[in-house]
Amino acid sequence: MNDGIIDLTLWQLAAAYGFVLILLAIVKVRRIPRQREILISTIRMTLQLLLVGYILMYVFENPNPFITTAIVLVMVTFAIYNIFKRVRGELSKRLKWMVAYSMLGGTIFSLLYFNFIVIQFSPWYDPRYFIPIAGMIIGNSMTGVTLGVQTLLDGMKDQRHRVEAALMLGATPKEATRKIVNQSFDSAILPTINAMVGTGIVFLPGMMTGQILAGVDPVIAIEYQIAILLGVSGAVALTVIMFVQNAYKVFFNEASQLKNADDEIGGDSK
């Protein structure tokens, strides 16, 4: 953070808020009722980042395995709640547990693999490495699992008829839902695959941009970026497969019947 980095002065930072004024002016002229949200989100962003900045400063200066672990657990917990909130439609209690356990299991396994085998920093709890890496792995897994849950729920609703027709022919619930399960895995990992395809050409990834702005040699930044993209795709794949592999079971009872089947009776009155 030294060789010739421009530390933004208060004035420079204040000038950046000019962009928000432009945004406010546009919505005002166009009479889009969003001024309140823009103001609130700008203030929240500022306060949250200031807070995080000070917390990180403290954590970086006082590396401690317990604090690092606690922060990562808070991040995973927040991610899990965020998934519950973002999914449209009711999530049953069992489904929520499955989300929680696949997020915990998948992200922590990926994180350990990434830190101990790929990057190998020491001490192992060095927050300067551990926390940003955890943030990227947990954040992307969260997006993946959200998409996976949504596709699964939608699929089980829209293709209920198809699933039932397969059961009638003697299919196991696993076989009857194979297509939906594969679709939800696919939709969950697609953004990650697209990110790999477009990276470096369509956009420079945030982490790399940050490192370059902070004065890191672009080649080193790229090495890190490659590693993190691979790590993220592995983590997303792992969390999502842990989820979908078990989640389909929630929709069936012990007699391998679709649950809530009575909601759509009267099928012979076409």
Added chain:
Amino acid sequence: MFTFEQVLVNGIIKIDDAQIEAGKITCITGPSGSGKSTLLKVMNRLRTPDHGRIYYKNQPMEEIDPIQLRREVVMLAQDPVLFGDTVRENAEAGRAFAELEEADEGEIKRQLEAFSLRHSLEQEANRLSGGEKQRLALARMMLMKPEVYLLDEPTSALDEKLEFDIMGQVVSQVQRQEGTMVFITHNQQVAETFADTIFDVTPFTLQGSDINE
């Protein structure tokens, strides 16, 4: 083959005592919304009766593994469903679901031809017409050669001539295999032509009950 004992289905149909005989063709008739489909689904254990007991081969149904039962007592859904892209994949899907060995190509072709489907096996199935899809779904089930065939309006999308033709094929195949068949139809003439026994659910329908749709 099936024995009903004090069975209440869906809060609509109440059957105190009835039998469906092995090796016979039984037709279920009754007005719309009387729960005929649900009655078939109960025999396939896709639904559980509200109360009462159903025996399959003298064994209480709830004691039989539901997946194994459905592989013996196969049911054809009312609206045809596609499984896979090509005609071949669709025809093979039933045997695949039931974990039976694949049917050979000649057999698949003969079955499709019996139902007047003369498409290439590699033809995309979603380009078939509604009636063709229905016959394809029927062929998929026939290729499974189960002991019991449960058919929910298997020929509803076909014109009268084809309907009789296809039903005749189905019935003769089931009889050749000494199988049991239970089907639903709205066509009284089809019922009278092909069924050994007609099981009218009207007298078993509870009066004043909440009939859906």
